[in-house]
Amino acid sequence: MKFSACKPDAMPPGLRALFYGVFCWLNRNIIVLRGMGALLRLWPSLGGLFGLAARARAVTGVLTRPRSFSNTAHAPNLVAGDYLIAMDPGPTYDSDRALLEQRLACLNVQVDADGETQRRIPQLKQLGGKSFDLIEDYLMWIAFHAISPVFGTAANSVAVGAGGSVTDIGLQRQYLLEIRYVAGQLLAGSSSTLRVQRRAELCADSLSARIADVSGQIQNAWGVSNSKVIERNAVGLAWISHPVTVQSGALVVQELLSRPEVYRTLRSRAANIGAPRVWQDNSFRECVRNHVLELMRFRPIFPLLARAVPRDTEFETGGRRNAQCPGGGQVAIWSIAALFDPRAVSDSRRFCPHRDWPDEDLRWLMFGYGDRRCPAREYAVDILTSALIGLLTMPELRLARDDGKAIIYDGPLMSRMRVRFVQ
Ligand code: HEM
Numbered sequence: 197m198k199f200s201a202c203k204p205d206a207m208p209p210g211l212r213a214l215f216y217g218v219f220c221w222l223n224r225n226i227i228v229l230r231g232m233g234a235l236l237r238l239w240p241s242l243g244g245l246f247g248l249a250a251r252a253r254a255v256t257g258v259l260t261r262p263r264s265f266s267n268t269a270h271a272p273n274l275v276a277g278d279y280l281i282a283m284d285p286g287p288t289y290d291s292d293r294a295l296l297e298q299r300l301a302c303l304n305v306q307v308d309a310d311g312e313t314q315r316r317i318p319q320l321k322q323l324g325g326k327s328f329d330l331i332e333d334y335l336m337w338i339a340f341h342a343i344s345p346v347f348g349t350a351a352n353s354v355a356v357g358a359g360g361s362v363t364d365i366g367l368q369r370q371y372l373l374e375i376r377y378v379a380g381q382l383l384a385g386s387s388s389t390l391r392v393q394r395r396a397e398l399c400a401d402s403l404s405a406r407i408a409d410v411s412g413q414i415q416n417a418w419g420v421s422n423s424k425v426i427e428r429n430a431v432g433l434a435w436i437s438h439p440v441t442v443q444s445g446a447l448v449v450q451e452l453l454s455r456p457e458v459y460r461t462l463r464s465r466a467a468n469i470g471a472p473r474v475w476q477d478n479s480f481r482e483c484v485r486n487h488v489l490e491l492m493r494f495r496p497i498f499p500l501l502a503r504a505v506p507r508d509t510e511f512e513t514g515g516r517r518n519a520q521c522p523g524g525g526q527v528a529i530w531s532i533a534a535l536f537d538p539r540a541v542s543d544s545r546r547f548c549p550h551r552d553w554p555d556e557d558l559r560w561l562m563f564g565y566g567d568r569r570c571p572a573r574e575y576a577v578d579i580l581t582s583a584l585i586g587l588l589t590m591p592e593l594r595l596a597r598d599d600g601k602a603i604i605y606d607g608p609l610m611s612r613m614r615v616r617f618v619q
Contacts (some may be wrong), residue, residue, distance in 0.1 A: 248527070268284060451491040501531060
């Protein structure tokens with residue numbers, strides 16, 4: 197059986213719900229996926245029989261052969277229409293990618309993320325020991341203010357609609373929820389239940405209508421006149437950028453809170469530098485950035501990636517036998533296993549933000565690898581670095597279990613993370 201043979205669409209609803217439940221549980225309990233990844237690394241030929249790549253060399257080998265292992269595996273999960281991430285290389289891919297890079301170059305992520313963080317921190321300080329939602333009251337807004345300038349002068353209209361008021365937080369929140377559910381479908385894939393898929397489709401329709409409404413403004417802002425190009429890229433950029441960054445931020449903080457020693461050391465270094473210098477200290481920023489990358493290694497938002505196999509091929513598993521991949525199937529890439537492969541990462545199980553990486557690109561595997569890796573990776577890490585520096589200037593943060601669970605999930609994603617500062 198190949199990974200591809202496991203088609204949730206062909207399952208009866210009960211089995212499908214069970215499959216989705218297991219998928220979500222594994223994503224929330226990443227340590228189990230890591231354990232499974234370790235077994236696959238140990239018996240790579242066995243994993244290869246099921247189309248699973250786990251050793252670092254197998255994973256990077258597959259990810260650097262985009263014509264044999266195609267990104268079109270993402271296509272069924274793009275509820276808002278085709279976008280870059282699910283395209284094969286070609287003229288449309290090249291021009292969309294060039295447009296994206298042009299838009300990214302307009303961002304001033306560090307300034308915008310630092311600015312919004314410094315605006316939020318005093319508000320959170322006023323809460324004293326009261327709990328708040330790290331996602332809805334903090335991370336969501338930092339990512340929003342850092343990323344939304346990709347829409348240039350049309351940014352406000354995209355977020356609140358052509359006739360909405362830019363100060364209407366409710367409208368902005370509505371937009372951010374909408375794109376979260378569209379992005380969630382990329383993560384959960386076709387395993388998600390029909391109810392979840394339906395919600396994602398409704399949000400996708402609403403996102404498309406929102407973009408169509410302000411298409412003229414985006415055309416002016418981007419200097420692009422083709423409305424199809426605008427529609428595809430503006431819709432795609434809206435959902436692909438923000439939700440994943442926010443979730444990664446929540447995962448980073450969750451991992452940091454589970455490492456009190458690391459957290460304490462970082463906080464005391466921030467306290468020694470003191471505000472406002474902590475924002476200008478480049479070596480501290482570099483240190484926090486290294487921590488963000490290492491925290492993401494332990495909790496990547498994409499622990500697995502899928503690739504479609506257009507024609508018969510094989511890949512080197514690292515074991516005695518290559519994995520045979522029949523055309524028309526799929527393979528699963530266990531990035532989480534590769535990130536902990538002792539053959540490629542020294543002392544791989546240890547939390548070590550300042551490790552020497554012989555392959556620096558492997559360090560960024562949470563963002564993919566090769567030509568198709570995330571073009572916004574540096575920007576995303578910059579945003580998370582600003583958000584983390586802000587938290588490090590505050591009293592100690594703890595998960596707040598006052599009204600039940602501190603972390604509430606919606607499928608594989610966190611929808612709420614209640615925290616409070618210890619007074
Ligand atoms: C922490 C935040 C982020 C993470 C963890 C992340 C992760 C990833 C990963 C793993 C891929 C590769 C998927 C694959 O190979 O199948 C990817 C691709 C992509 N990401 Fe990100 N991403 C993040 C933020 C962003 C942001 C902020 C943007 C846009 C502003 C963005 C835009 C894209 C695009 C357009 C692609 C497709 C690139 C291509 O196929 O050529 N990402 N991302």
